[in-house]
Amino acid sequence: GAGVSQSPSNKVTEKGKDVELRCDPISGHTALYWYRQSLGQGLEFLIYFQGNSAPDKSGLPSDRFSAERTGGSVSTLTIQRTQQEDSAVYLCASSDYRTTDTQYFGPGTRLTVL
Amino acid sequence: GNSVTQMEGPVTLSEEAFLTINCTYTATGYPSLFWYVQYPGEGLQLLLKATKADDKGSNKGFEATYRKETTSFHLEKGSVQVSDSAVYFCALGRGTGNQFYFGTGTSLTVIP
Numbered sequence: 001g002a003g004v005s006q007s008p009s010n011k012v013t014e015k016g017k018d019v020e021l022r023c024d025p026i027s028g029h030t031a032l033y034w035y036r037q038s039l040g041q042g043l044e045f046l047i048y049f050q051g052n053s054a055p056d057k058s059g060l061p062s063d064r065f066s067a068e069r070t071g072g073s074v075s076t077l078t079i080q081r082t083q084q085e086d087s088a089v090y091l092c093a094s095s096d097y098r099t100t101d102t103q104y105f106g107p108g109t110r111l112t113v114l
Numbered sequence: 115g116n117s118v119t120q121m122e123g124p125v126t127l128s129e130e131a132f133l134t135i136n137c138t139y140t141a142t143g144y145p146s147l148f149w150y151v152q153y154p155g156e157g158l159q160l161l162l163k164a165t166k167a168d169d170k171g172s173n174k175g176f177e178a179t180y181r182k183e184t185t186s187f188h189l190e191k192g193s194v195q196v197s198d199s200a201v202y203f204c205a206l207g208r209g210t211g212n213q214f215y216f217g218t219g220t221s222l223t224v225i226p
Contacts, residue, residue, distance in 0.1 A: 004157075033213060042120075042203065042218040043158075059213070091157065093214075101146050101207045103214060107157040 002026070004106035006092050012112045013082055021077040021109045025094030032075050033103060034067060037089040046090075049075060050097060082113045116141045120204045120217025127194055127224050135189040135220045137178075137204035146207040147171075147180050147187040148214070153200045161189075161202070194224045 005024040013019050025032050034046040045059040049069040060066070064082075069075040079086055089110050093103040121136040139147065149161040149171070162171030167182035176191045187204060204217040 035214075035216075042118075043205075043214070043216040045213040045215075048213055056213070093158075101209055101212070102148070102160060102163060103207075104160070105150070105158040 004092055004094050004104055006090075006106040006109050008109060009107065010110045010112075012114065014114050015084060016081055018078065018080045019082055019111065021079075021090050021111070023075045023077070023092030023094075023106060025073065025075070025092070026096075026104055029094035029096050029104075030072065031095045031097040031103075032069060033093040033095075034075070034077050035091045035093065037091055037108070039088070043091065046077070079111075082111075084113045087111055087113045116145070116206055116208060116215045118204050118206050118215050118217040121220050122218070124221040124223060127222070129196055129224055129226050130193045131224075133189070133191040133194045133198075133222070135202055135204075135222070137187045137189065137217060139185050139187065139204075139206050139215075141185075141206055141208070141215075143208070146209070147178070148205040148207060149176070149178055149187070149189050150203045150205060150216075151200045152203065152219070158203065194222070196224045196226055198222060199224050 007022045032049045035043040047067045048056040064080045067077045089108040091108045092106045095103045117140045146165045148163045150158040151161045162173040164171040164180035170179045178189045201219045203219045206215045
């Protein structure tokens with residue numbers, strides 16, 4: 001079946017603008033994760049959604065970052081008033097938490113803040 | 115806390131050479147351990163996993179054994195190919211519904 005998809009694949013924005021990044025998880029996966037991959041660094045956890053439970057926002061670096069998940073499926077990560085240090089690849093992953101802890105990743109959105 | 119320490123790269127090998135990428139972890143309890151691979155321009159793909167001590171994960175000629183006594187999950191391949199050139203990430207999972215903890219990644223380049 002289809003994997004995790006993300007859009008856009010690339011986003012270039014000016015400092016101070018808001019951006020929205022979209023993630024479509026694998027159909028039927030109830031768990032959805034956002035990570036950030038900065039140049040020269042590993043993957044940094046941002047936020048996790050599981051079903052209708054309150055999301056785990058413990059990894060969000062500042063209050064400029066927020067995310068929502070509508071209808072238990074598609075998720076949008078929003079970054080307000082972007083800064084240059086927000087430049088990174090934003091990765092989304094999903095899993096079927098009922099059967100496995102394996103996470104399946106999308107191709108990522110490369111965000112460049114000028 | 116939970117963390118993963120991964121061998122720093124970059125690593126450059128000749129085709130058919132033996133590969134080892136070291137990974138050690140810190141965790142309470144009994145985590146699952148993973149290796150993900152990221153080919154140029156692509157997202158992370160699961161390479162292999164192990165869910166309990168002494169388990170061996172294997173895929174595409176790669177192997178890694180979950181060693182609780184040394185808290186390690188080293189990735190090995192007996193004979194690398196040019197197509198194995200990628201970035202390899204070691205990760206720790208604390209059960210379903212929890213975030214992964216990733217190493218910083220090791221870049222591998224295999225030259226003909």
